[in-house]
Amino acid sequence: MILPIYLYGHPALRKKAGEITPDYPDLKELVENMFATMYNADGIGLAAPQIGLDIRLFVVDLEPLAEDNPLYSGFKKVFINPVIAEETGETVKMEEGCLSLPGINENIDRKEKIRVQYFDENFIFHDETYDAFFARCIQHEYDHIEGILFVDRISGIRKQLIKGKLNNLIKGRVNCRYKVRASDGKN
Ligand code: NI
Numbered sequence: 001m002i003l004p005i006y007l008y009g010h011p012a013l014r015k016k017a018g019e020i021t022p023d024y025p026d027l028k029e030l031v032e033n034m035f036a037t038m039y040n041a042d043g044i045g046l047a048a049p050q051i052g053l054d055i056r057l058f059v060v061d062l063e064p065l066a067e068d069n070p071l072y073s074g075f076k077k078v079f080i081n082p083v084i085a086e087e088t089g090e091t092v093k094m095e096e097g098c099l100s101l102p103g104i105n106e107n108i109d110r111k112e113k114i115r116v117q118y119f120d121e122n123f124i125f126h127d128e129t130y131d132a133f134f135a136r137c138i139q140h141e142y143d144h145i146e147g148i149l150f151v152d153r154i155s156g157i158r159k160q161l162i163k164g165k166l167n168n169l170i171k172g173r174v175n176c177r178y179k180v181r182a183s184d185g186k187n
Contacts, residue, residue: 002179003037003051008101008149009170009183015054017145019081022123024055031078031121034059041178043099045137047144050100052181056081058141062134075134082118084142085127087111094136096150102176104165106154110139 006012020027030053038046038059047058057080066073089112097105113131116138120126130138140150151159151166159166168174172182 001033001036002040003033004179004181005037005041005046005050005099006052007169007172007174007180007182008151008166010052010100010181011183012052012054013049013100013144013149014147015049016147017049017054017056020055020057028121030057031059035061035076037178038099041099045141046099047141049144049147056145058082058144060137060141062137065133072133078121079116079138079141080119080121080123082116082138082142082145084114084116084139086115087113087139088115089113089131092136094133096136096140098140098150099178101149101151101166101169102174102180104151104162104169106151106158106162108140108150108153110136114138116142 034046034051037051038061044062044064045058045060048055060075060077060079062072062075091109092112093107093109095105096108112135113129114135115129117127143149170183172184174180
């Protein structure tokens with residue numbers, strides 16, 4: 001089932017999400033719905049707060065990028081109760097976008113390497129390190145479950161420059177192929 005994606009300005013995106021247990025109701029179906037919603041919007045990552053759930057879960061699938069770089073092939077993962085245990089290396093600038101902020105792309109500074117501990121969809125524990133774009137995606141999605149959006153990480157001047165676009169998102173004035181839900185709940 002394809003779910004509406006909550007837009008910038010919706011309070012659901014600002015909550016610090018809570019951990020879940022293996023008996024979380026209909027977890028398998030939820031994960032399937034999140035992948036379907038993400039694919040429908042041509043995204044490569046989606047976090048539970050973006051569909052209005054304040055739980056520590058996000059999905060990533062980098063397969064769409066595999067056409068240009070086979071390195072990304074088969075990277076389809078579910079992260080439950082993740083913890084970024086370490087962030088190391090150089091600070092790298094890279095352009096990011098987000099399904100909750102359609103039409104906005106900004107350069108964001110992040111550490112290039114992470115160590116992440118998480119449970120997968122079968123509640124099997126993993127302790128892994130990632131760098132480059134893999135780390136970037138996980139850091140972006142992890143921010144979502146902390147109630148942080150990538151535009152929180154841009155300079156005051158940049159934020160001022162995109163203020164009009166942000167206000168349009170708050171008001172639900174957006175031209176979007178996929179189903180969204182704005183802060184006023186009217187979309
Ligand atoms: Ni995002």
